[in-house]
Amino acid sequence: MEGDGVEASTTAAWIERHRQMYERATRHPFTVSIRDGTIDLSTFKRWLSQDYLFVREFVAFIASVLLKCCKQDSSDMEIILGGVASISDELSWFKNEAAKWGIDLASVSPLKSNIEYHRFLRSFTEPEISYAVAVTTFWIIETVYQDSFGFCIQEGNKTPPELLGTCQRWGSAEFKKYCQSLQRIADRSLANAPADAVKSVEEAFVRVLELEIGFWEMSSSQS
């Protein structure tokens, strides 16, 4: 990873240590089927509806990361604020996209894996949860989407034209840069954290991968 040249990247080491699970989250049959053009559109619409509900919940999560960041008197504020702007954009994007696909978002209820993810996100609003764990969690949540959808627009893809906009949203070079900025922040905050705290951040990292896999599974099978 492009670190700041001072500390080795803890987060990159975790991706390697949990490579199998990382691949299950970022090369899931759901996104791979977008890339190879075999996606079932009703499955795609289910993901879209459920992800809209996720993003609404994610707003409060990002707000809690921002609050923790401000309490640190940290120079990371502008990057996190960029996340707030991007989530506002994301919500509008979901509404437009839902209208295009004829989805009535008001009638969508969260499925089990989505509810589980909401519960996890809400746990971060507690003031005793550290900035290191919150910002690292933020980074990996965004990165799973960046890597998953980035793959759908890489060379050799057969992504249906009507889904290219979705893939660009998270797969773009701009979104990748933003994820790399979050990764640098995560690594810096981990470099200053005590070993037991780092261990609990790694647990949160793994938990995100599990939840993301569950989210794709839910979108694919309505479980």
Ligand SMILES: Cc1ncc(CN)c(N)n1
């Ligand atoms: C489940 C999920 N994970 C991540 C993202 C990217 N913000 C998202 N929209 N939805």
